[in-house]
Amino acid sequence: MPRPRKFDEADVVAAARDEFWARGYAATSVDDLTSVTGLGKGSLYGAFGDKHKLFLRALDDYIATALDGVRAQLRDPAHSAYDRLTRHIRAQAKALAADKARRGCMMAKSAAELGAVDDDVERSVERAYAEWQAELADCIKEAQRDGAIDSKQNPQALATTLLAFMRGQEALHKAGVKSAQLKASAEQIIALIPTGPRSSGIEAKGGVS
Numbered sequence: 001m002p003r004p005r006k007f008d009e010a011d012v013v014a015a016a017r018d019e020f021w022a023r024g025y026a027a028t029s030v031d032d033l034t035s036v037t038g039l040g041k042g043s044l045y046g047a048f049g050d051k052h053k054l055f056l057r058a059l060d061d062y063i064a065t066a067l068d069g070v071r072a073q074l075r076d077p078a079h080s081a082y083d084r085l086t087r088h089i090r091a092q093a094k095a096l097a098a099d100k101a102r103r104g105c106m107m108a109k110s111a112a113e114l115g116a117v118d119d120d121v122e123r124s125v126e127r128a129y130a131e132w133q134a135e136l137a138d139c140i141k142e143a144q145r146d147g148a149i150d151s152k153q154n155p156q157a158l159a160t161t162l163l164a165f166m167r168g169q170e171a172l173h174k175a176g177v178k179s180a181q182l183k184a185s186a187e188q189i190i191a192l193i194p195t196g197p198r199s200s201g202i203e204a205k206g207g208v209s
Contacts, residue, residue, distance in 0.1 A: 097179035147198030
């Protein structure tokens, strides 16, 4: 009879996630993973199969956490749809400012490193961005129904534009662009969102500090 596992899989996945996130897939060795997880190679392989499978688990864990945060911000019933949208944009810029180590986004880093050669990674990241875009589009549609965003605008196209902007901000942050510039650009993209006839009651500029 096999011995029962004496470790928490969620803790192991979280430790592996942080290592892959910091180093990248290729630069993370199995020895690195055994060191950060506290498991021997046999236990690691027995629980997760191999390094690649553990990486996919770690990436999926990161994506799930990231999307939970997106949904929480874009569905928050305490704010109007327009305010949820603008607060989300500002929150992304604020998160980048807090990322002093400039780790950036694990999804973006994984796509850049492996997306062209690893179908599993490509599918995971593609699905994640599609879900994020859909959440943005739903929020935009609600803001259009409220009259806060111009109803003539294509919500899917506007959502994709905002997503591309936020992902571009992450790339600029990785390149060393100052936090103040990123926050200022967030305010600029908000100012460029075409507003509707009932936009006079929207939150003041800088609503999320």
